[in-house]
Amino acid sequence: MNTIAISIIVFGALVFFHELGHFLVAKLCDIKVNEFSLGFGPILVSLKKGETLYSIRALPLGGYVKMEGEDEKTGDPRAFSNKPVGARMAVVISGPMMNLLMAVILISLIGFFSGVATTKVTVIPNSPAELAGIKDGDIIAAIDDKKISSWDETVSIISQKPNQTLEIEILRNGEKKEILVKTEQEPETGRGVIGIKSVVIRYSPLHSLKTGIQKTLWASSMILSSIPRLLTGRGLSDLVGPLGIAHMVGEAARVGIFNVLYLTAFISINLGLLNLLPVPALDGSRLVFLFVEFLRGKPIDPEKEGMIHFLGFALLMLLMVFVLYRDFMRLYM
Template sequence: MLKTLLVFLIIFSIIVIIHEYGHLFWAKRAGILVREFSLGMGPKIFAKQAKDGTTYTIRALPMGGYVRLAGLNEEAEVQPGQSMGLTFNNENQVVRINLSESIDINELPVRLDRADLVNDMVVDVYEQGKEELITYSVDKEAEIIERDGTVIRVAPLANRYESASVFNKILTNFGGPLNNFILSIIAFAIVGFLLPGIPTNSNQIGQIVENSPAAHAGLQAGDKITSVNNQSTKNWQELVDRIGNYPKETVRLEIQRNDQVIEKQVQLAENEQGNGSLGITISESTAIKDRLLFGFTATYRTFIMVMSALATLFTRGFDLNMLGGPVAMAQATSTVANKGMIDIIAFLASLSTNLGIVNLLPIPALDGGKIVLNLIELVRGKPISQEKEGLVTMVGVVLVLILMIAVTWNDIMRAFF
């Protein structure tokens, strides 16, 4: 159990970090202030602010993570009526606003009346024990100490999400899933170099199983089966499909051996699934090019498999059994954790592709939903109001939360009852 938990946390953390870094990278390229890059949820354990204003945090619950972009439906962090401490520079500009309970003795204690940290960059405050309203200008790189002690930077309008071009907004939202696909390609490429050989998916025979129909018929490694009962087989999948249609039946095979074309009548066997079986293995390549390409081909196959499964939800009806949550992921992790490094890396690659696709679904609160809003802005020539966008996002969060609860409950019922 401990090994499974450790492997799960490592895999999940890698995928989340890579995903969120994609958002961070493109946001910074667009000039958007990334206020926080967090690994995990809940109470803060560690925080460190970089020179560019991004605070990197590790939080107590190792489930997920997030990138906090300035202005992206972010609640106003400074509210009227709050007590706070102000720190000034030599020009009497506010350089730090302390909202935490730990007010430093060198800070000026005040009560906020109004704050504009987007356009005018000012705060209207009442000093402690005084009734005179005073206005202080705020430095454009001033810091805010939040209630939990996290230090973030103020975000003038030019550095906020809403000021970025539509193209940069799309890149910022697409950056997370894009990184998931890149991670999948790299991980599968690593698997390609760890495997003894890479399946070629060709119609060429790799090895002949002893005492199999292929062995009895005199087939040889390297033979290419070009047709089964006059049905062409251009690749391994077509060959498997054709053979599978004739359990325990005699089939006519057309074989290319070097420069010769040979025809053979073969009595097939039947495998455990009730399909026809010839007793051959797929050919493999050890070329470096094929090992590298395995990263792309395996990611593509995983992508198509996930998309097909999602399409089935619409064509055959919604079924919770086709979805898996944390419990299903934990079960799958338990299986691969006991197999070895190759299976663990391949599992990470598959999960990364899954996460990339799911996040691109046009559901509010997911990256795909945000991209839909970006496209609407592109068509309208202006963004929808922040109030409406916030409402749409909230609806999406509720729907996703309900779905997660339903999927998790279904996983528990399948696993334990």
């Protein structure tokens, strides 16, 4: 039951932030919003405030912001289709951008409370680092001429080079020094190590925000590099549906709240970036249509565009059913 409750909270937060991005920018652009919904299907709870119906629906597999004139022709000057192309692009892209912002916020919160690993180090006695001349308080600036901006980069580079000599540039009292360090191989993992630990800074908004941005950009680059595999069909086996995500959330919850927040941030990045793909019914496809309209100087028929998005949505639902079935067979059979 705890897993189900936590999963619902995670799914709800992801969908809410995504749709909130669309909703807020639509309001800023004076677009009439008919409904803000979490979920699909029959309405469970609803509240009408002003011109907008706020609802929670039975199937918690997504959500939507229904704007006047989004998929049909209308003479309402406040309709989505009657706004300038730039305003409509801003509304469409704001959902994925809100997901990326959500990831930055979550990772920053984790860093604020649990601490941010910096490139300032403490040295383990009699380690390769100490024997080479690295001292407590030194800052790792570069390794083999590669500039270092985070502790994760430091660990990644050193771990990939066991039993090799590294040229490490450190900052000591504002002065640069070049130090040659021979790595050792860690028996358990085979990774390269030199015997340094990061100085962790807690309760620092600036360091936490910097880490949140860096890790979000890093995760985004990793996800983007995997998209070609997904589009060619080779990455379909890596797709995980709601059941798979709920299972991962449950596993993360057993470790602690920070693991749940990290997982939520990573899923949010995935959701934001995948929504930018030019697939009908996704935000990326709507951006393509708007870009074509900008080049043509006139809009594409909203009803024809709406039909394409409807067909795309139907295909995405079929894919969702397939992924749900595969997750069920993998986890429960």
